[in-house]
Amino acid sequence: MALLEVKDLKKYFKVGSRFLHAVDGVSFKLEEGKTLGVVGESGCGKSTLGRTILHLLEPTSGQIFFEGKDITKPDKPTLKKLHEDMQFIFQDPYASLDPRRSVSESISEPLRLQGKMSKSEILEETRRLMDTVGLASRFENSYPHELDGGRRQRIGIARALALKPKFIVCDEPVSALDVSIQAHIINLLLDLQEQQKLAYMFVTHDLSVVKYISNDILVMYLGTMVEKASADELFANPMHPYTQALLSAIPEPDIHVKTKRIIMQGEITSPIDPKPGCRFMARCQYASEECAQPQTLEEVSPDHFVACCKCRALKEKKAETVE
Amino acid sequence: MDEVILDIKDLVVEYHTDEAVIHAANGVNLSVRKGETIGLVGETGAGKTTIARSILRILQTPPAKLCGGEIYFKGQDLLKLSEKEMRAIRGNQIAMIFQDPMTSLNPVETVGFQIAETVRIHNKCSQAEAEKRACDMLEMVGISSDRFNEYPHQFSGGMKQRVVIAIALACNPELLLADEPTTALDVTIQAQVLEMIQTLKERLGTSVVLITHDLGVVAGFCESVAVVYAGDIIEYGSVEDIYDHTAHPYTVGLFGSLPRLNSKERRLKPINGLMPDPSNLPEGCPFAERCPVASERCTKEKPEATELSPGHFVKCFHAKGGQ
Amino acid sequence: MAKRIRKARKKSRMAMTWHQLKKNKVAMVSLAVLIVIVLVAVLAPILAPYGYEVADKKNALAPPSPEHLLGTDRLGRDILSRLIYGARQSLSMGILAISISAVLGILIGSIAGYYGGWVDTLLMRFLDVYQSIPMMLLCITFAAILGPSLRNAIIAIGISMVPGFARMMRAQILTVRDNEYIEAAVCCNASNFKILLTHIIPNAISPLIVTITMSIGGAVMSGAGLSFIGLGVQSPIAEWGAMISDARNYLRTNGTLALYPGLCIMITVLGFNLLGDGLRDALDPKLKN
Numbered sequence: 001m002a003l004l005e006v007k008d009l010k011k012y013f014k015v016g017s018r019f020l021h022a023v024d025g026v027s028f029k030l031e032e033g034k035t036l037g038v039v040g041e042s043g044c045g046k047s048t049l050g051r052t053i054l055h056l057l058e059p060t061s062g063q064i065f066f067e068g069k070d071i072t073k074p075d076k077p078t079l080k081k082l083h084e085d086m087q088f089i090f091q092d093p094y095a096s097l098d099p100r101r102s103v104s105e106s107i108s109e110p111l112r113l114q115g116k117m118s119k120s121e122i123l124e125e126t127r128r129l130m131d132t133v134g135l136a137s138r139f140e141n142s143y144p145h146e147l148d149g150g151r152r153q154r155i156g157i158a159r160a161l162a163l164k165p166k167f168i169v170c171d172e173p174v175s176a177l178d179v180s181i182q183a184h185i186i187n188l189l190l191d192l193q194e195q196q197k198l199a200y201m202f203v204t205h206d207l208s209v210v211k212y213i214s215n216d217i218l219v220m221y222l223g224t225m226v227e228k229a230s231a232d233e234l235f236a237n238p239m240h241p242y243t244q245a246l247l248s249a250i251p252e253p254d255i256h257v258k259t260k261r262i263i264m265q266g267e268i269t270s271p272i273d274p275k276p277g278c279r280f281m282a283r284c285q286y287a288s289e290e291c292a293q294p295q296t297l298e299e300v301s302p303d304h305f306v307a308c309c310k311c312r313a314l315k316e317k318k319a320e321t322v323e
Numbered sequence: 324m325d326e327v328i329l330d331i332k333d334l335v336v337e338y339h340t341d342e343a344v345i346h347a348a349n350g351v352n353l354s355v356r357k358g359e360t361i362g363l364v365g366e367t368g369a370g371k372t373t374i375a376r377s378i379l380r381i382l383q384t385p386p387a388k389l390c391g392g393e394i395y396f397k398g399q400d401l402l403k404l405s406e407k408e409m410r411a412i413r414g415n416q417i418a419m420i421f422q423d424p425m426t427s428l429n430p431v432e433t434v435g436f437q438i439a440e441t442v443r444i445h446n447k448c449s450q451a452e453a454e455k456r457a458c459d460m461l462e463m464v465g466i467s468s469d470r471f472n473e474y475p476h477q478f479s480g481g482m483k484q485r486v487v488i489a490i491a492l493a494c495n496p497e498l499l500l501a502d503e504p505t506t507a508l509d510v511t512i513q514a515q516v517l518e519m520i521q522t523l524k525e526r527l528g529t530s531v532v533l534i535t536h537d538l539g540v541v542a543g544f545c546e547s548v549a550v551v552y553a554g555d556i557i558e559y560g561s562v563e564d565i566y567d568h569t570a571h572p573y574t575v576g577l578f579g580s581l582p583r584l585n586s587k588e589r590r591l592k593p594i595n596g597l598m599p600d601p602s603n604l605p606e607g608c609p610f611a612e613r614c615p616v617a618s619e620r621c622t623k624e625k626p627e628a629t630e631l632s633p634g635h636f637v638k639c640f641h642a643k644g645g646q
Numbered sequence: 647m648a649k650r651i652r653k654a655r656k657k658s659r660m661a662m663t664w665h666q667l668k669k670n671k672v673a674m675v676s677l678a679v680l681i682v683i684v685l686v687a688v689l690a691p692i693l694a695p696y697g698y699e700v701a702d703k704k705n706a707l708a709p710p711s712p713e714h715l716l717g718t719d720r721l722g723r724d725i726l727s728r729l730i731y732g733a734r735q736s737l738s739m740g741i742l743a744i745s746i747s748a749v750l751g752i753l754i755g756s757i758a759g760y761y762g763g764w765v766d767t768l769l770m771r772f773l774d775v776y777q778s779i780p781m782m783l784l785c786i787t788f789a790a791i792l793g794p795s796l797r798n799a800i801i802a803i804g805i806s807m808v809p810g811f812a813r814m815m816r817a818q819i820l821t822v823r824d825n826e827y828i829e830a831a832v833c834c835n836a837s838n839f840k841i842l843l844t845h846i847i848p849n850a851i852s853p854l855i856v857t858i859t860m861s862i863g864g865a866v867m868s869g870a871g872l873s874f875i876g877l878g879v880q881s882p883i884a885e886w887g888a889m890i891s892d893a894r895n896y897l898r899t900n901g902t903l904a905l906y907p908g909l910c911i912m913i914t915v916l917g918f919n920l921l922g923d924g925l926r927d928a929l930d931p932k933l934k935n
Contacts, residue, residue, distance in 0.1 A: 041509035056829055083835045096826035100848050110834035148597055149367075159830065178366040178536065183580035183593030190590065205509060208539075212582035212591075235584060249514035251539025253581050255566045263518055264511050341669070 002029040009062035022048040024223035035200040037214030045223040050169035087160035091172035093152035097144040110162040129158040150181035222279040229304040239306040329355040334392035343602035347373040349554040360531040362541035365551030415445040418491035422503040424483035428475040435471030460489040481512035553609035560635035570642040666928035673924020676917040687733035694727035698884040728884035735885040739869035740862040746804030751811020759819025773809040789877035799878040818850035852929045860922035863915035
């Protein structure tokens with residue numbers, strides 16, 4: 001049984017009399033101790049997806065199952081329990097901490113709200129959490145503005161771990177950090193996953209990070225999922241034209257890797273009341289009339305799903321040119 | 324090709340606040356040849372932007388204070404020019420692109436007007452000529468000149484950055500300072516913008532100083548690299564020197580922090596610790612505290628630049644000259 | 647232990663503000679002046695050479711003399727003593743009125759800002775209507791209905807200043823509400839009310855502290871104004887505005903009668919305004935290193 005299963009999840013926002021399709025039909029399964037990477041450009045709905053699963057936003061339609069239980073419309077006690085099992089690590093370590101709270105206050109907040117422990121137990125647990133995420137105890141009474149971005153992000157992680165969750169949504173947890181600090185945080189997340197069998201949904205726009213940390217990768221474009229596969233498969237064999245362009249655009253820190261960049265023309269179209277066809281059509285070099293039809297997610301090879309009516313044709317063509 | 328267009332010698336910049344003196348640039352030496360693209364790489368707060376801003380003399384004084392050094396632009400010391408002479412150079416012979424395209428355009432003027440204005444300020448030409456030039460520039464950065472009369476808010480982020488670049492290049496500058504020009508953009512848009520800067524640069528023969536924290540961008544875009552740490556250039560050389568014969572332990576650490584697409588290792592190898600407080604720099608090598616190979620000498624004495632191979636300079640006692 | 651942490655926090659926030667404020671000479675002088683005025687008000691019975699109602703009819707309108715340092719008014723009451731007692735009325739009017747309006751304003755603004763939707767629309771439209779009535783007129787109406795007295799003047803001024811605070815608080819709440827730490831608190835199962843109380847209001851309130859300080863000056867003025875037109879403090883109780891009102895028939899012959907209370911009002915109002923200015927700088931997080 002999968003820890004988390006999402007079926008055809010949709011989240012629309014009302015904009016005037018029209019609807020912004022932020023998440024439009026996303027489905028996936030996530031096992032315990034595994035990481036699902038969700039990649040896409042700004043505005044593709046990847047953060048909204050995470051927030052909807054955690055019920056920070058209410059889903060428009062679709063279903064969410066956690067440990068086999070339907071949690072799409074939870075009642076209050078279920079939601080309370082859910083927030084102990086599912087947590088969120090935020091992107092901006094500056095905005096995700098209350099500037100008026102000391103480090104220990106921020107970390108212990110979930111424990112205090114849960115109300116199951118005595119004050120001394122909370123204090124002890126807070127210290128243990130600080131130790132787990134590598135925060136020296138001397139920072140206990142410091143304030144966020146006195147600390148650097150990396151330490152702040154550690155506070156955010158400690159707070160997320162406080163209730164011993166099984167699943168954590170990491171919303172771009174390292175993109176606001178410098179590379180050397182970023183590496184420490186990634187290592188920390190990996191260590192924690194091994195120790196506590198955590199499942200992550202790792203939302204990011206940074207493809208090299210996502211390849212590094214994920215088991216499976218889901219590529220999103222304007223609210224729709226365009227491709228889903230295991231990390232190795234996706235990078236070795238990207239099928240969707242958007243995934244291909246995205247991968248080719250990664251700047252590799254190696255002067256000997258000469259990737260041929262696919263420079264996409266045009267910009268992301270509006271997600272407000274989009275046309276039914278492929279949303280990538282306007283920028284796609286292979287687009288033709290059939291792309292204006294609604295696209296379905298096809299399993300092109302085991303566990304490799306692509307939403308592109310042309311991908312089989314393109315694959316054959318590619319195979320021909322290789323031969 | 325070998326003509327040096329910009330030569331910075333022993334630049335020292337400090338910020339004076341009530342509490343402390345922040346040493347933002349400590350004896351920076353850097354030269355840029357005609358037509359060359361040089362990458363200025365470093366983490367937040369390393370002093371990259373300070374260096375660029377001192378070249379244009381647009382630092383806010385106070386709190387900033389230029390304490391010493393010379394900046395020769397085509398043989399002329401920019402720091403000795405009057406404000407009036409400097410204005411003639413700024414935007415005309417040296418142009419700068421800032422990180423955030425949203426704030427560097429005036430929201431109440433049309434983009435065409437903003438480009439034409441720059442042209443008119445620096446060249447004594449008629450309104451019509453300036454507008455003609457502005458249209459040409461728009462086309463050149465890949466925006467249809469039909470959009471001449473549109474306002475910045477009608478453009479997307481990538482398009483705005485193109486407009487900013489069009490403004491910067493409108494007067495055919497000989498030197499372009501690009502301060503994180505693509506950090507605020509998505510990868511696919513980043514690829515577009517970088518590709519465009521590259522083409523324009525080749526066509527116009529402009530020298531470019533590219534400030535970035537992204538070693539991937541540098542690898543694909545620059546000929547030389549200067550690694551900035553704690554207000555000083557600690558390693559300088561061609562991209563081959565830096566990427567294949569990495570000498571300074573800090574640069575080694577930066578590379579170790581990056582998740583690679585083709586790496587199989589489960590953990591990154593980041594640098595420990597944090598950059599020293601720029602208001603309280605250590606006596607010796609600024610990196611000594613975090614350096615895995617630091618010796619007694621490193622904490623007491625500041626290393627001078629040594630030339631490992633022609634054109635490859637490093638400020639470290641333990642650099643082994645490339646393995 | 648938790649208490650100790652809390653104490654440390656409070657101290658550090660206050661200490662930070664105080665540290666910044668200390669650098670501002672103008673604010674420090676204002677603060678000193680205000681402290682002196684408050685002390686004078688508190689110690690009035692000890693400091694004043696006479697009672698505020700002691701009349702010496704024979705000595706009416708006397709010029710300054712060793713017995714009466716600032717002279718006497720039309721009923722022969724000692725001006726200095728009345729000024730000293732007047733500080734009590736004026737200050738309490740300012741401070742109490744603002745306390746009423748701040749509490750109500752913060753409450754209404756917070757509810758409107760945090761809950762949004764129809765609650766917000768209803769409250770804000772009500773305030774719109776309320777605010778379109780001139781403030782002085784409102785005060786006069788209140789005072790007229792409730793009858794003229796110090797207490798009613800305080801209530802009138804307090805209530806009339808509610809919309810300003812409410813509006814400002816609402817705007818602040820809207821900014822703070824969008825921060826990720828609010829979402830983080832939701833993830834920790836904090837109730838709406840708890841989030842409002844423990845996260846949003848403490849973070850939204852800094853700019854209000856400045857406005858509150860500056861408004862005390864305004865309230866002192868309004869109070870003086872109400873007393874001047876006879877709707878505030880009643881004779882024989884000494885109040886600066888009422889003193890000016892008393893003095894208005896003697897402006898040509900004994901101009902100083904109006905001048906002294908006028909100066910007192912000015913110094914107090916200026917003091918609060920300059921202190922507020924200093925506080926704004928001290929509370930600005932950008933100035934913190």
